[in-house]
């Protein structure tokens with residue numbers, strides 16, 4: 001199962017995807033968390049060290065990707081990447097994509113070609129779950145990558161901008177062939193805020209996460225929210241995880 005998490009900047013994508021990954025791993029599942037946001041901060045939500053970002057493995061990427069004459073191989077070897085280049089703890093692994101320079105008309109560097117191939121061809125072990133934290137937009141996710149994802153979770157906070165982005169992500173996800181797109185409301189303080197999001201979005205609403213100062217405390221202490229057992233936000237993410245699996 002491959003899950004992508006998206007939404008406007010600052011809505012709680014990293015908090016949500018990291019915490020979901022930890023919940024699933026604690027249930028005994030094998031989880032591959034993928035950080036595809038150039039700011040590379042998913043590790044702190046997981047309590048793991050950042051591994052070397054894949055985009056920095058320039059020599060290996062070039063060997064595997066660049067053909068004679070400068071064209072790119074569409075199907076480079078990628079199956080050994082998670083095992084070799086992730087940081088791991090118990091059932092949880094973290095793979096960090098890193099940054100690639102974006103040219104004006106889209107990047108055609110080997111790193112970008114390799115990262116795309118990695119997302120497209122990464123084969124999960126049976127029962128393994130991939131949770132990918134993305135940067136704010138999903139414009140970079142082409143159809144051939146998107147169709148490999150089973151689920152897009154759009155995180156949304158109660159604001160006009162977040163709702164606009166969520167709608168756009170929903171439309172785009174559908175256009176590029178992601179099978180199921182659902183919304184999660186975050187930083188919700190009352191019923192009116194939940195209703196605002198539900199009314200504005202015309203697709204499946206999975207559940208709400210309350211505004212919770214323990215999330216901010218976890219962030220400031222660089223500790224996973226998962227370690228704050230009394231956190232109302234954690235409890236809600238646990239419930240959302242159950243809904244997802246049920």
Ligand SMILES: Nc1ncnc2c1ncn2[C@@H]1O[C@H](COP(=O)(O)OP(=O)(O)O)[C@@H](O)[C@H]1O
Pocket residue numbers: 007008009010011012013014015016186187188209210211212213215216219233
């Ligand atoms: N439920 C919540 N309650 C309070 N603060 C939150 C909540 N979710 C996220 N935050 C805070 O919002 C900020 C952005 O969260 P983050 O997960 O980094 O968002 P994104 O990855 O979408 O940019 C962080 O400072 C985080 O602590």
Ligand SMILES: [Mg+2]
Pocket residue numbers: 013014015037041133
């Ligand atoms: Mg983030």
